[in-house]
Amino acid sequence: MTVLTGRLSVLRFSLHWPSVRGRARADTGPLILSALVVALVSLLAGAVPGLMRDTADAAVRDAVRQAGPSADVTVQARWEPDDFTSDGSPGRMRMSHLAADLADLRGRSLEQLSPDLRAALRPPVASVITPTLRFTDGSVLRTFRMAYLDGGDSPKVEWIDGSAPPATVDGEADVPYNGPPWRVRVGLSESAAASSGVRPGALLQVRDERGATKNVQVSGIFRPVDRNDPAWRLAPWLLDPAADADGAGTTRFGGLLTAESLPDARLAFKPDELRRIVTFSPDPSVITWETAHGIAATAITLKATSATSSSLDTAPTWNTQLDAVLRDVTEQVSAARVQASVLLFAVIAGAVLILALAASLLGRRRSAALALARQRGAALPVLGAELLLESGLVTLVAAALGCAGAYLVTGGVAVWWVAPVVLAAAAAGPAYGIIAAASATRDRRVPANRSARRWLRHTAALRRAAAEIAVLLAATAAVVSLFQRGPAPGLPALAPTLAAVAASLLLLRLLPLVTGLVLHRLLRSRRPLAVFGAAQAAASAGRALPVLALVTSAVLAVFALTLGATVQQGLIDGARETVGADARIDITDEASGTTAEVAARIAAQPGVTSVSTAQVIDGARIIADEALVPSRLIIRSGGVSDPSVPALVRSSSGQLRPGMSLELRRDDEPPVRLTASGVAPVVSGAEEIVIVDAAALAAAGVESAPNTIWVNGPGTESAVTGAGALLRSEVLRDRRAAPLVNGLLWLSWASAALLVLLGLAGFALAAAAGAPQRWQTLSRLRTLGLTPRDARRVATGELVPWALATAVGGIMAGAALTALFSALELRLLTGQEADPAVVWPWLGLAVVAALFVAAVPVVVRFEAVARRRRQLAEVLRVGGQ
Amino acid sequence: MVRIRGVHRRFGQVHALRGVSFDVPAGSMVALVGRSGSGKTTLLNVVGGLDRPDEGTVEVDGAEVTGLDEDGLSRLRREKVSYVFQTFGLIPVLSAAENVGAPLRLARMPAADREKRVALLLDLVGLGEHARQRPGELSGGQQQRVAIARALASSPRLLIADEPTGQLDAETGRSVMALLRAVVESEQVTALVSTHDPVMMALADRVVRISDGQVSE
Numbered sequence A: 001m002t003v004l005t006g007r008l009s010v011l012r013f014s015l016h017w018p019s020v021r022g023r024a025r026a027d028t029g030p031l032i033l034s035a036l037v038v039a040l041v042s043l044l045a046g047a048v049p050g051l052m053r054d055t056a057d058a059a060v061r062d063a064v065r066q067a068g069p070s071a072d073v074t075v076q077a078r079w080e081p082d083d084f085t086s087d088g089s090p091g092r093m094r095m096s097h098l099a100a101d102l103a104d105l106r107g108r109s110l111e112q113l114s115p116d117l118r119a120a121l122r123p124p125v126a127s128v129i130t131p132t133l134r135f136t137d138g139s140v141l142r143t144f145r146m147a148y149l150d151g152g153d154s155p156k157v158e159w160i161d162g163s164a165p166p167a168t169v170d171g172e173a174d175v176p177y178n179g180p181p182w183r184v185r186v187g188l189s190e191s192a193a194a195s196s197g198v199r200p201g202a203l204l205q206v207r208d209e210r211g212a213t214k215n216v217q218v219s220g221i222f223r224p225v226d227r228n229d230p231a232w233r234l235a236p237w238l239l240d241p242a243a244d245a246d247g248a249g250t251t252r253f254g255g256l257l258t259a260e261s262l263p264d265a266r267l268a269f270k271p272d273e274l275r276r277i278v279t280f281s282p283d284p285s286v287i288t289w290e291t292a293h294g295i296a297a298t299a300i301t302l303k304a305t306s307a308t309s310s311s312l313d314t315a316p317t318w319n320t321q322l323d324a325v326l327r328d329v330t331e332q333v334s335a336a337r338v339q340a341s342v343l344l345f346a347v348i349a350g351a352v353l354i355l356a357l358a359a360s361l362l363g364r365r366r367s368a369a370l371a372l373a374r375q376r377g378a379a380l381p382v383l384g385a386e387l388l389l390e391s392g393l394v395t396l397v398a399a400a401l402g403c404a405g406a407y408l409v410t411g412g413v414a415v416w417w418v419a420p421v422v423l424a425a426a427a428a429g430p431a432y433g434i435i436a437a438a439s440a441t442r443d444r445r446v447p448a449n450r451s452a453r454r455w456l457r458h459t460a461a462l463r464r465a466a467a468e469i470a471v472l473l474a475a476t477a478a479v480v481s482l483f484q485r486g487p488a489p490g491l492p493a494l495a496p497t498l499a500a501v502a503a504s505l506l507l508l509r510l511l512p513l514v515t516g517l518v519l520h521r522l523l524r525s526r527r528p529l530a531v532f533g534a535a536q537a538a539a540s541a542g543r544a545l546p547v548l549a550l551v552t553s554a555v556l557a558v559f560a561l562t563l564g565a566t567v568q569q570g571l572i573d574g575a576r577e578t579v580g581a582d583a584r585i586d587i588t589d590e591a592s593g594t595t596a597e598v599a600a601r602i603a604a605q606p607g608v609t610s611v612s613t614a615q616v617i618d619g620a621r622i623i624a625d626e627a628l629v630p631s632r633l634i635i636r637s638g639g640v641s642d643p644s645v646p647a648l649v650r651s652s653s654g655q656l657r658p659g660m661s662l663e664l665r666r667d668d669e670p671p672v673r674l675t676a677s678g679v680a681p682v683v684s685g686a687e688e689i690v691i692v693d694a695a696a697l698a699a700a701g702v703e704s705a706p707n708t709i710w711v712n713g714p715g716t717e718s719a720v721t722g723a724g725a726l727l728r729s730e731v732l733r734d735r736r737a738a739p740l741v742n743g744l745l746w747l748s749w750a751s752a753a754l755l756v757l758l759g760l761a762g763f764a765l766a767a768a769a770g771a772p773q774r775w776q777t778l779s780r781l782r783t784l785g786l787t788p789r790d791a792r793r794v795a796t797g798e799l800v801p802w803a804l805a806t807a808v809g810g811i812m813a814g815a816a817l818t819a820l821f822s823a824l825e826l827r828l829l830t831g832q833e834a835d836p837a838v839v840w841p842w843l844g845l846a847v848v849a850a851l852f853v854a855a856v857p858v859v860v861r862f863e864a865v866a867r868r869r870r871q872l873a874e875v876l877r878v879g880g881q
Numbered sequence B: 001m002v003r004i005r006g007v008h009r010r011f012g013q014v015h016a017l018r019g020v021s022f023d024v025p026a027g028s029m030v031a032l033v034g035r036s037g038s039g040k041t042t043l044l045n046v047v048g049g050l051d052r053p054d055e056g057t058v059e060v061d062g063a064e065v066t067g068l069d070e071d072g073l074s075r076l077r078r079e080k081v082s083y084v085f086q087t088f089g090l091i092p093v094l095s096a097a098e099n100v101g102a103p104l105r106l107a108r109m110p111a112a113d114r115e116k117r118v119a120l121l122l123d124l125v126g127l128g129e130h131a132r133q134r135p136g137e138l139s140g141g142q143q144q145r146v147a148i149a150r151a152l153a154s155s156p157r158l159l160i161a162d163e164p165t166g167q168l169d170a171e172t173g174r175s176v177m178a179l180l181r182a183v184v185e186s187e188q189v190t191a192l193v194s195t196h197d198p199v200m201m202a203l204a205d206r207v208v209r210i211s212d213g214q215v216s217e
């Protein structure tokens, strides 16, 4: 401790405070610019990782919520067989303990869950739901289902009229096969009773799909104690009649069973028509991005170890799509996080280069003063400490502001992302200052010895080539790893940034060649201004840092801008792919007979330009090369008939190829031969696709029943209201509003804007660094008779190559970088089947190019105005500016 | 050739020129001498139109320099007056030949003529071998010779040189001065040269002494 304070006091004694203050005051411009860069980039880099983590959790929850019942974890178990009687006569046994069995299954299932999965799931609800019945009275299509729900001691109901459904007979009883339909007693909800006008005691006129009548009596009218009880989620139609649940234009009524009437309900149906299911709904609020992987893994093990659904014993079968839902969303989230870090790396790289440029400008401006200080006896370490004090102070204040902002936004700061910028900002100033001081006091004369001179030149060239090769190798490695590993954190995420730096290095090599060539041509021309401008440009074209900083920021800005535009268009295309039209109506099997009628009704609405229908069958059994390829079969209605049943195919596994002969397997009917005649369009949500024409299929003896309607036209939305349609505009709105997509789009626009600003700042800094030399030369040219206006033109001529290199090189290299898009798997974000095609933001690119080109006259005007009041004599006297 | 009448120049409190008047006859070489800070550079700048006097007039070849605007001054420098500076004032990014050719480019002389004249001038100052070298690759004396060649390129009427030998060693300085004297003869220009060097004074047709901003002869 004493050693440390001792050292500090030594330092304090030798630091020369007035020069520290004086230097800072003389160079407020570059210092403030650096501080601004540090503050802005710390804000972004400090906040985004936290935002991405929050967004990741939100996305996981969103996905679970959106998945709805398909994310439920369910347990199915067959009932104990009841096809026996106490006296051995043909018949079934009424089993009075069914509800207790179910409660037991529920309890056992809960015990089987591992703790992590149990924590992510809500308490189980056991349910028994009957097949759909139809009311035989009335012209409107009304359907009826009965359900028994058991979530422990929920859902609770209050009987407001009549009584809870009692047992039809008490205890066990033999039921002969040939007896009349067994009576079931149910309760109706208040709203169902009101809308159907049914009173307790009424018999419901219902039949099953084979036309067999059922004996269902209403015993009472109930009112739920808590309408929001999660148990109701499994059969919401028990509470209120549900429109369109069984197809467009249908209304489903529900009848509530009790533990007493459940055994009677079983007897009213065939032995295996009633299924008992225990449902665990995931609780989105407790699932996070971090726990998602574990939960998915547990769900997979659970499914793998459970009995298969076809087994005949009563062992429970576990089922869930939760693992798939979580896998999809975590895949999407990790891709998005990498995509975000790609953008952050880009911004940080741009910032580091600009900070280095600002520091080199400071070093240049101060080299005379620093050399003087050294001659007065100040040691290099002391000068370094003075400069470190200045840069450290500026950096810390700026970074603190940025981090405070990030903290306010996200409640945390991603320190590791802020660190590179802070380090670069703090270290670059002292480093360039010391280099300037050291080289100003060193004997700068080139060695007289010719071979010594050549050796110096060679080592410098070698060093530069080595650095370039290192960057090139790193960029290649990063790009290769990006293509091999996809959007993974680490090296792959650095690929675009490293590639941009490599492209800038290439341009840095090219620029002197081009300016040299231009100068060579102009020397033969008769335009003196162009010659002087080109000569100046040729001299400054080789300045590495300005070219690197400018071009890299421009390349990455173009990359970010194009990324944003591509994702934005991809979302639009993805929504179209998902829906297939402006709206799509999926009709359930029960109501597929109504498809044509509904389609005709919609087609008659104003503003509907096209309506098409088809039968879509997922998991159709297609046989190709004697292997089963479960495919999505699309039977298009309308079109020419063709006896060979041509089919369009698309296959992600490659098993379905045009030219193949295929077979469509059917239950209880001979298979149909198909000829794969062409390639099907991309269809969202299916990997193997077969499209056939309905008429051709009909000619081959297969009748189809369309179950899907696609609607297009400006009037689509109003035309399909109430038909349970999936609207493209809604899909698009939902996806755009999804936190992940929204966040990434925002980040790409913000990065693009920040990188353009960094590039413009870099341009100003680069121009400022060259300004003394430029205007000294211009003053000298003016003593030869150059007019002030022509002097400005020559200055413009000097700066234009940088601006053009930045604008043109930036856009071209940025465009080349979009080849990396395919490895970033943007489709995960846009909801498309294939990665989106690159979309060029022409307007944005034009604005970027225009900004860099327009910066030239602005900078020249500014420099000229700053020097306007000085007489040429004065300018020449002070050696220069 | 040059008529200076009652020129005053003040820099804030400093009264650098206090009523300077004298003439420089055409074709002559006038040496301007005086202690450091006496106002030599200030006077030369005013004469050449690089600076403006607070009072008084300067005429060069019949044109009143003090009444010209920026464009007029640019034309004056292009056509009639050229300078040689103590610090040479060459353009670092151009070769020696291009430096000499720069005024000719500004005058839009055809390339063939220009190249011929540049070669001639470089030979005149003894640097025909060094035409392609840049100023940074030349010695101080060589740079000043290039500057003299450049000053002569556009065949000016008046050559203004401010301590042209100030940064050179005695030997080199003397040769540069001899060169200056020779070209004044051969190129028929009028020269106004400030110097501390007695040798230069000896070479001049006339010596004007200046002290404290006044001609003291």
Ligand SMILES: Nc1ncnc2c1ncn2[C@@H]1O[C@H](COP(=O)(O)OP(=O)(O)OP(=O)(O)O)[C@@H](O)[C@H]1O
Pocket (backbone or CB within 6 Å): A874, B011, B012, B014, B016, B034, B035, B036, B037, B038, B039, B040, B041, B042, B043
């Ligand atoms: N731009 C200016 N601002 C203030 N004072 C000036 C300026 N230019 C010249 N001076 C002052 O004017 C006076 C004359 O300066 P000038 O450069 O003409 O002297 P000089 O005779 O050329 O000296 P030297 O032989 O050292 O070159 C000096 O006192 C100088 O400080």
Ligand SMILES: [Mg+2]
Pocket (backbone or CB within 6 Å): B040, B041, B042, B162
């Ligand atoms: Mg002087």
